[in-house]
Amino acid sequence: MLGFGADRLRADMNRLLALLFHQGVLDEQFLQLQQLQDETSPNFVSEVVNIYFHESEKLLRNLRGLLSDRELSDYKKMGIHLNQFMGSSSSIGAKRVRNVCVAFRAASEQNNRVGCLRALEMLEHEYCYLKNRLHELFQMEQQRVMAAGVRYPMQN
Amino acid sequence: MASNDVLPQVSGFKKDEFFDHSTHDSQELHVLAVDDSVVDRKVVERLLKISSCKVTAVDSGRRALQFLGLDEEKSSVGFDGLKVNMIITDYCMPGMTGYELLKKIKESSTFREIPVVIMSSENVLARIDRCLEEGAEEYIVKPVKLSDVKRLKDYLTRVSCGCVEAEAGRFSDQKNKRKLPDLSSSSSSPSLSASPSPSSSSSSSSSLPTISSSSPLSISSSPESPSRRLRTDSSC
Numbered sequence: 130m131l132g133f134g135a136d137r138l139r140a141d142m143n144r145l146l147a148l149l150f151h152q153g154v155l156d157e158q159f160l161q162l163q164q165l166q167d168e169t170s171p172n173f174v175s176e177v178v179n180i181y182f183h184e185s186e187k188l189l190r191n192l193r194g195l196l197s198d199r200e201l202s203d204y205k206k207m208g209i210h211l212n213q214f215m216g217s218s219s220s221i222g223a224k225r226v227r228n229v230c231v232a233f234r235a236a237s238e239q240n241n242r243v244g245c246l247r248a249l250e251m252l253e254h255e256y257c258y259l260k261n262r263l264h265e266l267f268q269m270e271q272q273r274v275m276a277a278g279v280r281y282p283m284q285n
Numbered sequence: 286m287a288s289n290d291v292l293p294q295v296s297g298f299k300k301d302e303f304f305d306h307s308t309h310d311s312q313e314l315h316v317l318a319v320d321d322s323v324v325d326r327k328v329v330e331r332l333l334k335i336s337s338c339k340v341t342a343v344d345s346g347r348r349a350l351q352f353l354g355l356d357e358e359k360s361s362v363g364f365d366g367l368k369v370n371m372i373i374t375d376y377c378m379p380g381m382t383g384y385e386l387l388k389k390i391k392e393s394s395t396f397r398e399i400p401v402v403i404m405s406s407e408n409v410l411a412r413i414d415r416c417l418e419e420g421a422e423e424y425i426v427k428p429v430k431l432s433d434v435k436r437l438k439d440y441l442t443r444v445s446c447g448c449v450e451a452e453a454g455r456f457s458d459q460k461n462k463r464k465l466p467d468l469s470s471s472s473s474s475p476s477l478s479a480s481p482s483p484s485s486s487s488s489s490s491s492s493l494p495t496i497s498s499s500s501p502l503s504i505s506s507s508p509e510s511p512s513r514r515l516r517t518d519s520s521c
Contacts, residue, residue: 158428165331165431173331181324212377216406217324220428 135276142269145262152225154259159222175267181221182260188214189256192233192249196242207237207245214252226255314441315339315367319349319374319386320404325427329373329404332434339367346381346389349374355393369399370441371422376405376412384416391420400444402437404429 149155166173188210195207211234218227229252236244316338320326326342333340343349350356353369372390374383381389383403391397400422405412413424422440425433 158430161428161430162328165328165335167335170331170335177324177327177331180327184323209379212406213322216377216427217322219406220322220325220328222428 135273138269138273138276142266142273145266145269149262154223154225154255154262156222156224158219162221175270178221178263178267181217181223184217185214185226185256189249189253192252196245196249202240202242202245204237204240204245208234211237223259226252226259229255313337313339314370314438314445315341317349317352317369317372318342319344319346319372319378319383321345321375321378325375325404325429329429332429332431333373335431336434336438338434338438341367341369346374346378346383346386349386350381350389353390353393353396355389355396369396370445371400371402371437373402373404373437376403376407376416384412384419387416387419387421400441 146155162174162177191210192207195203195210211230215227215230215234218224218230229248233245233248233252236248314337316333318326318329318333318340320329320342321344323344326344330340330342341352343352347356349372372386374386376383383405387401387403390399390401397420401420403416403421403424404427405424406427408426416424423437
């Protein structure tokens, strides 16, 4: 019964991943990260992604802060943060987040405050969605490992 | 993973745990990775480790120079004797850029032989040209993949076994240093040819001109296109 649970969890995970790919939320770089995970580094993907979440939230805070000043927004600094955000997003395969950063950066290069505000909102939305779904994925993985372990104790 | 031929198989241990502080394994390639992004550092480090390379990862050009003992302000303590076989650095970094680091390394008589690879999320022709002309081995558009690292490692292994001559840090046997349209009429040494760079002065990824070239690799104009993949055709 528990083994069945492990298999079903795996199927659910694959379904979620397929959905995220289909939605363009993730791209093949995420698969590349999975390939880097093995017995010597069994939590690699979640480790990298958690670092990414930590960094991203800092960047989002900074961007929000830079846009809160109605008089003078430091668009150049925004560009720097966005470059960082773009880079790390592309490194983990967060395609939609990265694409919003591109649009955001274009708006910042034009000193377009309204455009930037809109882009920030979209960025926060996309980031939130990504974070929630990846958390879901990691939770399922944890449950799957536990379920598989109980069912086949000798395999571990 | 070539080193496994020499080492006894010990399951459950990371190979690095044996070699981190003791005498270095002369067969294992040592790569110095430079990137200010924590995420990218972790990914590049893992890519290299899984390819059986020893890795030292630092977060700035300054620290890279310190590690090499090249930093002017700190007296060169003489680093711990671990030879560096390759340096892979991000281009866009605060303080010293990867390009500036590249120049400093190529200016040093001690280290100019070390191949330097530039990584960048920007796919800009002018920037690529500049790096290659300064002596960069390769310019990789991020995100870096396992296939990129494997290819670099193959090259390094061939260099260190003497099969290929590392000519002052240039792929002397490479025809196409970059997967870009050859804008000059001749197809030899594209890295040194005076190819007229198009108006790629924009800071964001520019779309590459779709000029048909002799290279079988097609170039798309999407920002995602890996415009720098080398083809290492030559064998030992």
